[in-house]
Amino acid sequence: MTAAALVPGRERTDEDRVAVRIDALTKRFGSGAAALTALDEVSFRIGAGEIVALLGLSGSGKSTLLKHVNGLQAPTSGGGTVLGTDLATAKAAELRALRRRIGFVFQQFHLVDRLTVLENVCTGALGSLRGPRLGLFTYPRPVRExxxxxxxxxxLADWAFQRADTLSGGQQQRVAVARALMQEPRILLADEPVASLDPESSGQVMRLLRDVATQSRLTVLCSLHQVDVALSFADRIVGLRRGRVVMDVSTAGIGREEVMRLYREVGADPEAPGALPHHGGGAG
Known part of the structure; x- marks a missing residue:
């Protein structure tokens, strides 16, 4: 249930229904004949509270797309809205405000090894605090709590006062998730969050992300390579090839072999009818 549904007399807004709306978003790097098109008229919607896996070969545009959703890169043309913020026209201050509402989990955990686990998590609140923080007890008590x-x-509450570099890879990624949650985000982005983990740790992290997203009704967009993980984790799969959306399907009722075609049919024409499953999805 959204916050809008809990307020008597308040109608649901478009932002309550659609967290991410991408419309013909194109991103080119460079100019002229040497220009590289990283995203080519990408369009899709993600409903509030929906969990979407972004699949595709390396270089297909997944990380670039996540950076646009987070306001870290500006589109060459097209655009869309994220939590009501227009990606093409937003000023720098608006984009900074947007990023405070979006948590980001990276492939590399980006923890500070020499700091305690607890202080690493506290750093997730820096966007809402003034001035630098040097040491755990320079954070306000409500932040530490x-x-x-x-x-x-x-x-990982029992590991709060251990140095971050004493934890396993899977534990460090769970700390990174806790740090992202300090922002109280509306959207959680994850860029290959289990690429450097063993299968057992990968499963634990992805189950954790799913549970956290469900409990907090977070909207999640997560880039992955592992098809089986995506099918068990996500409500929907959006597949990219050469910067274009060539697959957009619900995970309900689709099999692994159908999704694997995204990787195997590299030379296929994505515009050919029936080339890949493309049922559409998300909020309209």
Missing amino acids: AALDRLDRVG
Whole structure:
């Protein structure tokens, strides 16, 4: 249930229904004959609370797309809206405000090894604090208490005062998730969050992301390579090839072999009828 549904007399807005709306978004790097088209008229919607896996070969545009959703890169043409912010016209201050509402989990955990687990999680609140923080106890007590709560949610409260570099890879990624949750985000982006983890740790992290997203009704866009993980984790799969959306399907009722065609049919024409499953999805 959204916040809008809890307020008597308040009608649901478009932002309550659609968290991400991408319309003909194109991104080119360079100019002239040497220009590289990283995204080519990409269009899709993600409904509020929906969990979407972004699949595609390396170089297909997944990371570039995530950076646009987060307002870190500006489109060459086209655009869309994220939580009501227009990606093509937003000023720098608007984009900074948008990023405070979006959590980001990276392939490399980006923890500070020498800091405790708890202080690493506290850094997730820096966007809402003034001035630098040097040491755990320079963070306000409510921030430290919130960080402990986030660590408890990811099952690592007992490790709060250990150095981050004493944890396993899977544990470090769970700390990174806790840090992202310190922003109290509306959207959670994850860029290959389990690429550097073993299968057991990968499963634990993806189950955690799914549970956190469901409990907090987060909208999630997660780039992955593992088809089986995507099918068990996501509500929907959006597939990219050479910067274009060539697959957009619900994970309900689709099999692994159908999704694997995204990787195998590299030379296929994405415009050919029936070339790949493309049922559409998300909120309209």
